[in-house]
Amino acid sequence: MSERFGLYIHWPFCLSKCPYCDFNSHVVERIDQAAWREALLRELDEGADRTQGRIVTSVFFGGGTPSLMDPATTGALIERIGQRWTLADDIEITLEANPGTIDAERFRDIRSAGVNRLSMGLQALDDAQLKFLGRVHDSAQAIKAVELARAAFPRISFDLIYARPGQSLESWRQELDRAIAMAADHLSLYQLTIEPGTPFHPMAARGEFVMPDDDHAAALFELTQDITEAAGLPAYEISNHARPGAECRHNLLYWQGDDFLGIGPGAHGRLTDEQGRTTTHRRHRAPEIWRGMVMEKGEGTAEAGILDAEDRTTELVLMGLRLTEGLSLAKYPDLESSLDSKGLAEMIEDGFLKRENNFLRATPQGRLLLNRVIERILPLE
Ligand SMILES: C[S@@+](CC[C@H](N)C(=O)[O-])C[C@H]1O[C@@H](n2cnc3c(N)ncnc32)[C@H](O)[C@@H]1O
Ligand code: SF4
Secondary structure, three states, X not given: XXXXXXXXXXXXXXXXXXXXOOOOOEOOOOOOHHHHHHHHHHXXXXXXXXXXXXXXXXXXXXXXXHHHOOHHHHHHHHHHHHHHOEEEEEEEEEEEEOHXXXXXXXXXXHHHOOOOEEXXXXXXXXXXXXXXXXXXXXXXXXXXHHHXXXXXXXXXXXXXXXXXXXXXXXXXXXXXXHHHHHOOOEEEEEEOOOOOOOOHHHHHHOOOOOOOOHHHHHHHHHHHHHHHHHXXXXXXXXXXXXXXXXXXXXXXXXXXXXXXXXXXXXXEEEEEOOOOOEEEEEEOOOHHHHHHHHHHHOOOEEEEEEOOHXXXXXXXXXXXXXXXXXXXXXXXXXXXXXXXXXXHHHHHHOOOEEEEOOEEEEOHHHHHOHHHHHHHHOOOO
């Protein structure tokens, strides 16, 4: 059983739906804050009954837009977590915020509720680009939000989306330089992906905008690695950058295969059972169906199961190779023998993977083609 144990709490509401986003997020006319508090607390209690004795090392309020959650609800959830579990002395409690939904007072209230790390969706620092991305904030609001967050929280991070249509290397360099000047010690930099089912999908198919081709996207990725590294914020994961020691501990827990409990609509989790097997759970995605289930029987699980050895290997490889340090072969001593030995030898020989200090990691060349590299080393179905 992993030493670290995290709680993920999903808040499924947003002010408006961004045209690129396929997260479980919904726009509703009115949120019944009291009803949502009650349901989240109930599912949390049920989860606590099943994970007694664990020490909570991180909590992550994700969404959706959890900065729309009444800070009193955030506070009630954190208080209940403290009553039901032991908390690690250095517990990390992150909340995701949208710059269009906060002001100084809201930040103070979220901080007083117990949140000690704020992660903001800035997405761009250019008004035309923010409009293209369908954001409710402009760049002045984004900059102000970072200033306020830095004053209110000991740790902050923000997200930018790059590899946008028409983005040149030079314009991204300038935008990233400005972002780094504002950043604290953590940045998430995602390449824009066109997800099926989002408004961007048919727009891209109709040619209303043209996405960067693979070569240009790779050049933007490499530029990102160079600039962030030179600024002391190297990538510790494909899209995440931090000063050493400032990595998001909660997200590390996913990538390193540790246990976490998912609470709220669409949340999923992984828990090691008494026989050492990895159990999975996923809550119902639809907010009101989930809430109905929780009010009726205390939890809203739509699917639960046990990962077989092959699926667990696949998951550990998919997650671990995203990390710069790679996958720990010391932590998972049986893992190497369950990989395709011929594929693994070839990938090492060709310079896409490296085995070093008991870690298996992707080289810079391997990171550019990570999905293909992973396909080669996973055992054949
Ligand atoms: C749950 S949101 C963060 C908090 C808040 N909802 C917001 O957007 O301000 C998670 C992040 O995923 C990234 N993201 C979502 N969909 C994406 C896509 N299709 N391509 C690239 N990044 C995406 C965005 O940077 C976003 O900030
Ligand atoms: S990117 Fe964030 S604000 Fe936009 S719809 Fe997705 S979850 Fe909501």
